[in-house]
Amino acid sequence: xxxxxxxxxxxxxxxxxxxxxxxxxxxxxxxxxxxxxxxxxxxxxxxxxxxxxxxxxxxxxxxxxxxxxxxxxxxxxxxxxxxxxxxxxxxxxxxxxxxxxxxxxxxxxxxxxxxxxxxxxxxxxxxxxxxxxxxxxxxxxxxxxxxxxxxxxxxxxxxxxxxxxxxxxxxxxxxxxxxxxxxxxxxxxxxxxxxxxxxxxxxxxxxxxxxxxxxxxxxxxxxxxxxxxxxxxxxxxxxxxxxxxxx
Numbered sequence: 537x538x539x540x541x542x543x544x545x546x547x548x549x550x551x552x553x554x555x556x557x558x559x560x561x562x563x564x565x566x567x568x569x570x571x572x573x574x575x576x577x578x579x580x581x582x583x584x585x586x587x588x589x590x591x592x593x594x595x596x597x598x599x600x601x602x603x604x605x606x607x608x609x610x611x612x613x614x615x616x617x618x619x620x621x622x623x624x625x626x627x628x629x630x631x632x633x634x635x636x637x638x639x640x641x642x643x644x645x646x647x648x649x650x651x652x653x654x655x656x657x658x659x660x661x662x663x664x665x666x667x668x669x670x671x672x673x674x675x676x677x678x679x680x681x682x683x684x685x686x687x688x689x690x691x692x693x694x695x696x697x698x699x700x701x702x703x704x705x706x707x708x709x710x711x712x713x714x715x716x717x718x719x720x721x722x723x724x725x726x727x728x729x730x731x732x733x734x735x736x737x738x739x740x741x742x743x744x745x746x747x748x749x750x751x752x753x754x755x756x757x758x759x760x761x762x763x764x765x766x767x768x769x770x771x772x773x774x775x776x777x778x779x780x781x782x783x
Contacts, residue, residue, distance in 0.1 A: 539569040542636055543618025543692065547608035549577035551626035554734070556586050561629035561731075563593040567636035571595045571618050575608045583626075606700040606708040613695055620651070620689040623709075627734030628686045631656065639689070639726055649721030650713065651689040653730035668725060671710070672717055678756045678765065681710035687730035688713075694721065706742055707749035714753055743769075 544562050548555050562572050574587055576599035584599055591597065596615050602608040609623060620640070624630065645651060657664045669682040688709075694716060700708040717723065747766060751757040 539567070540619040540640055541569050541571055541617060541692075542567065542640060542689070543571040543573065543616040543621045545573045545575065545609065545612035545616065545621065545623050546625055547575045547577070547605055547612060547623070548579065548583060548626035549608075550579045550581040550583060552579070552582040552586065554627040555583050556590075557629050558624060558626050559586070559590050559594075561633075562624065563590060564633045565630065565636045566634045567640060570636065571616065573597065573612050573615050575602070575612045576600075577602045577608055603702060604705065606702055606704070610699045610702075613699055616692065616696065618692045620645075621692055621695050622689050622730075623685050624731060625686070625734075628731055630731050631729045635728075635730055638728065639730070645691075645724065647722055648724045649691050649694050649716050650723045651726055652683045652723065653687040653726040653728050655684045655687045656729055656732040657735050665729070670723060670725075671714065672723070677759075677761060678751050678754050680750050681707070681713055683713070684731075684733055685709040686733045690716075704749050706746040707753060710750065711753050 546555075546558055546562070548558075559574075562570065572593065572595050574594055574597040576583060576587065576597065578599055578601045587594070587597055587599075598611070602611065605625070612623070613621065630636070639651070639653075652668055652670065654668050655666045657666060666684065668687070671679050671682045674682060695712075698712055698715065701711050702708070704711050744766070747769065748757055748762075751759070751762045756762050
């Protein structure tokens with residue numbers, strides 16, 4: 537039996553507190569054909585020491601300065617050879633040791649460009665499970681991607697032919713998904729959890745920039761609607777901070 541090669545790419549920078557969990561979640565997979573690539577941004581906090589501990593289980597890794605997360609992700613794409621490519625960055629980890637096997641053993645995804653699943657957030661709450669709600673099924677004028685890159689497998693030749701647009705600092709993954717969709721790429725829901733993602737990542741911390749880029753991708757960044765929604769979100773965040781302080 538031939539097993540499609542699955543490339544998993546981890547990008548990291550000064551991630552000594554969380555990189556080991558990410559690495560272990562990949563190298564412990566039961567699936568027999570995984571190419572694992574790590575792109576480090578020249579960390580100085582001990583991250584490299586941890587990577588070197590697992591180097592025999594890593595197909596390729598490099599540590600050098602980059603221009604940001606999507607530049608690092610592009611470097612990973614260049615090194616990839618997989619039939620499908622998944623990004624699992626530092627702090628994120630795969631849902632189980634057999635999730636890649638569940639996705640790809642005895643499965644045929646011919647004709648599809650993108651496979652996507654669900655994720656868990658890395659904290660305990662009622663809304664911890666995030667069910668995919670892809671952008672193309674939303675009727676909102678300003679909408680997010682609706683699926684998380686930690687749960688997206690992109691067909692290898694497709695992603696190697698596109699790469700990430702570095703003009704986007706938060707939402708280049710969303711921009712790529714829209715581009716694939718507009719060019720006729722077929723998307724398929726796997727209807728299962730793929731990973732657990734870190735809620736302290738860059739996109740979470742830079743929510744205003746992310747919202748602007750989402751609006752830009754939707755062609756609404758100069759609209760009154762964008763300004764109204766932004767003001768409401770800022771007011772909500774301020775109120776939440778006030779309530780937390782008063783407790």
